[in-house]
Structures are given as C-alpha cells and as structure tokens.
Amino acid sequence: xxxxxxxxxxxxxxxxxxxxxxxxxxxxxxxxxxRAPGGKGLNQATVAARTGLLPVAFxxxxxxxxxxxxxxxxxxxxxxxxxxxxxxxxxxxLSVLLVSLxxxxxxxxxGACAAGFPVAAAVSFAERLDAGDWxxxxxxxxxxxTLAAIEAxxxxxxxxxxxxxxxxxxxxxxxxxxxxxxxxxxVANAVExxxxxxxxxxxxxxxxxxxxxxxxxxxxxxDGCLLSGEGTVHHLPASATSVVDTSGAGDTFCGVLAALLAxxxxxxxxxxxxxxxxxxxxxxxxxxxxxxxxxxxxxLVAE
Numbered sequence: 001x002x003x004x005x006x007x008x009x010x011x012x013x014x015x016x017x018x019x020x021x022x023x024x025x026x027x028x029x030x031x032x033x034x035r036a037p038g039g040k041g042l043n044q045a046t047v048a049a050r051t052g053l054l055p056v057a058f059x060x061x062x063x064x065x066x067x068x069x070x071x072x073x074x075x076x077x078x079x080x081x082x083x084x085x086x087x088x089x090x091x092x093x094l095s096v097l098l099v100s101l102x103x104x105x106x107x108x109x110x111g112a113c114a115a116g117f118p119v120a121a122a123v124s125f126a127e128r129l130d131a132g133d134w135x136x137x138x139x140x141x142x143x144x145x146t147l148a149a150i151e152a153x154x155x156x157x158x159x160x161x162x163x164x165x166x167x168x169x170x171x172x173x174x175x176x177x178x179x180x181x182x183x184x185x186x187v188a189n190a191v192e193x194x195x196x197x198x199x200x201x202x203x204x205x206x207x208x209x210x211x212x213x214x215x216x217x218x219x220x221x222x223d224g225c226l227l228s229g230e231g232t233v234h235h236l237p238a239s240a241t242s243v244v245d246t247s248g249a250g251d252t253f254c255g256v257l258a259a260l261l262a263x264x265x266x267x268x269x270x271x272x273x274x275x276x277x278x279x280x281x282x283x284x285x286x287x288x289x290x291x292x293x294x295x296x297x298x299x300l301v302a303e
Contacts (some may be wrong), residue, residue, distance in 0.1 A: 002136040003055045003081075003133045004048055004262045005124055005158075007149055008041015009114035009140035010075075010085060011093035012067045013287055015247070020100045030098070034142045037071045037113070038095050040138040040165060040251055043288060047255025047277070049079040050138070050294040051301045053263045057082035059125040061117045063092035065298035079294070084125065090116050103243035108164070114140040122149040128169050131157030133275060134262040138163045138197055138253070143175055150182045154228065161185035161261065163254045167192045181212030201225060202233040215267045217257070219250060227271050236271055239279035247287040249278040261303060 002264055011252060018033040046060035058080050064087040071092065072085050095109035109240045122145040135153040137146055137160065146162075153160050164171070171179060176196055186208055194200050197207035201205035208216040211227045216228040224238040253274040260270035277300055278291040292300075 001054055002262045003057065003128055003130075004136060004258055005125065005133065006048065006056065006058045006136045006258075007057075007122060007141070008044065008060055008136075008138045009039040009093060009111070010037065010042040011039040011095055012036075012069050013038030013095045013097055015097045015099060015286055016210050017285070018098050018100055020102075021104060021106050022098050024258035025078070034289070036286060037074045038288050039093065040140060040163065042071070042075070043251035043291060044136060044138065044163070044255040044258070045080070046075075046078050046288070047252050047291050047297070048259040050292065051256060051259040052079065052294060053259045055081040057084065057128070057258070059086070060091075061088045061121075063088060063090055067094070069094035084187050086121060087131055088113060088116065090248065097247055099245050099247060099282055099285065101166050101221065103245050103282065104243065105203065107247070108211045111140060111166075115142050117141050117145050119145045119148045123152045123266040125149065126152035129153050129157065129158035131155045131295055133158045134258060135160045136163075136258045137161070138240075139166045139168050139171070143168050143171060144181065147273050149184070150179065151225060154182055158197075159184040161180060161187070161258050163250070164188040164192045164196065165250060167195060171196070179212055180208065180257070183213050183269075185215045185217070185257075186213040187217045187257065189219045189250065190221075197251075205233045217271055219253060221246070221249075224270060224275060227267060228270060229255060229268070232303055234268060236268070239276045239277040241283050243282045245285040246282050247258060248281040251287070252281040252291055253278040256297070256301065265289050273300050
C-alpha cells in the first residue's frame with residue numbers, strides 16, 4: 001500500500017468573527033475569539049489521515065513552548081501512523097483569522113518557525129519515502145527546504161504534490177521552474193496561479209502545466225476549480241452549500257485530493273470528491289474545527 005507523507009507547518013489559529021473585513025487603518029470590534037491547531041500542513045495532513053484510505057505521516061517544526069505542546073496534545077487524537085513534530089528554538093507560528101458574517105476571511109500568520117526548518121531535516125523526512133509513496137508539501141517552508149524534499153522524494157521514486165499556498169515571494173522565475181517542474185501535481189488558487197504565470201483561467205492552468213507538472217488544479221472558490229487534462233482544461237463546478245466560513249476549504253480540498261490520488265483515483269474523480277469535502281468545511285465556522293470528520297469523509301471517498 002502506498003503511504004502519504006506530509007511535510008509542512010503546524011501552528012495555533014486564533015479565529016475572530018467580525019461584521020466585515022476591516023479597511024486599512026480601521027479598528028473593528030469582533031465577537032468571541034477561539035483557538036485551535038492550524039497551519040496548512042497540519043490541516044491537510046489531518047484531513048488526509050481522516051479519509052482512512054492509506055497510512056499518513058506528518059512532520060512539522062513547532063516551538064518549544066506552550067503553544068507547541070498544545071498542538072502536540074490535540075494531534076494525538078488524529079489517525080497518523082507517525083507524528084513527527086520537531087521542537088525548535090523559534091516560537092510556534094500563530095495565525096489570526098478574521099472571518100466576516102458572509103464567510104469570507106483574511107488571515108495573517110507568523111511564519112518564522114516554518115520558514116526556518118532546516119534543509120537537512122526536510123531531506124531526512126523525505127528519505128523515508130519508498131517508490132509508489134506520495135509527498136505532500138505547501139508553501140510555508142523555505143524554498144530551499146521545499147526543493148530539497150522534492151528532490152529527495154523524486155530520487156526514491158515517490159510522487160510529489162505541492163500546494164503553492166502561501167505563495168513564497170522567491171517562487172518566481174527560475175525558482176518556479178526548479179520547484180514546480182519537479183512536482184507531479186500542483187494546486188494553486190486563482191491569485192497564486194495569476195502571480196506565478198501572469199495570466200488567468202485556463203491559460204494559467206496550461207502555463208503551470210508547461211513547467212512540468214503532470215496535473216495542475218487551480219481552485220476558484222465558489223466557482224469550483226480548473227483541472228488540466230490530456231490537452232485540455234476541465235471545469236468542475238463547486239458543490240452547492242451554505243457558506244459560513246471559507247477558512248478550511250482549501251486545506252480540506254488538498255488533503256482529500258492527495259489521499260485519493262495516492263490510492264490511484266483519477267485526477268477528475270479525486271478533485272470532484274475533494275470539492276464535496278470542501279463544501280462540508282465551509283458550512284461551519286473555523287478552520288481545524290470545521291475540517292470534515294472521519295465519519296463524514298468515509299462515504300465520500302469510498303469507491
């Protein structure tokens with residue numbers, strides 16, 4: 001059986017409901033704040049593990065502090081075959097999520113802990129991969145660590161999926177070719193795809209695919225997603241739902257997509273199911289707290 005190894009970030013999310021997203025220089029009074037584990041790597045790994053489709057391991061740097069210990073404690077209940085949280089001298093990353101009444105969000109995150117993850121540590125985790133396994137990455141780690149992990153995975157016959165969020169400023173020009181060109185699957189949202197390619201829509205999908213990835217997905221929020229196929233671009237509409245909070249949608253999509261691809265589902269099938277899972281996440285508040293449960297995911301991912 002293939003395995004999925006997820007290398008990324010882990011942090012603590014502080015969510016704050018607001019009547020609307022603030023303008024520059026404005027102070028808004030929000031509702032009661034909540035806190036939960038977070039980070040794109042953590043969320044995607046959790047969702048992938050909850051599918052129950054295959055063994056999932058997760059590696060991330062955390063601070064040697066109370067927030068790091070809180071994250072480690074909360075993740076003990078998840079279905080990881082290996083949970084590799086590595087304490088560092090840098091404080092655990094924190095994110096502040098402002099969520100409007102309409103469900104839209106703005107997120108500000110500290111990334112020093114993730115960005116400082118050593119290249120050697122990224123390589124050592126990726127070297128656990130065997131042929132047929134998958135490695136899932138995001139944009140939180142430094143470009144050097146990300147590229148080193150991708151190269152280590154490829155050298156062992158593993159396949160790589162990269163979610164470009166959050167888009168690293170250095171990921172442009174030759175760096176984009178070096179990183180994206182070594183990935184089997186690339187997932188970007190519409191803004192990231194535009195910033196990487198200078199174009200939009202199907203043209204952005206084709207431009208990303210020209211860098212070397214076998215499969216490219218550009219997510220469009222409520223408009224669904226675009227998916228590269230054999231010489232064409234498919235549009236998959238989003239699943240109908242009432243939007244409460246979009247915070248966990250992208251991570252849910254990526255976690256389910258990676259798990260399904262790793263067990264051999266087609267890209268179109270995997271993306272369609274991933275959109276159904278994302279619809280569950282946006283129908284309730286929070287990011288980690290809104291991620292679909294194992295009981296919700298099992299019927300969706302069953303063949």
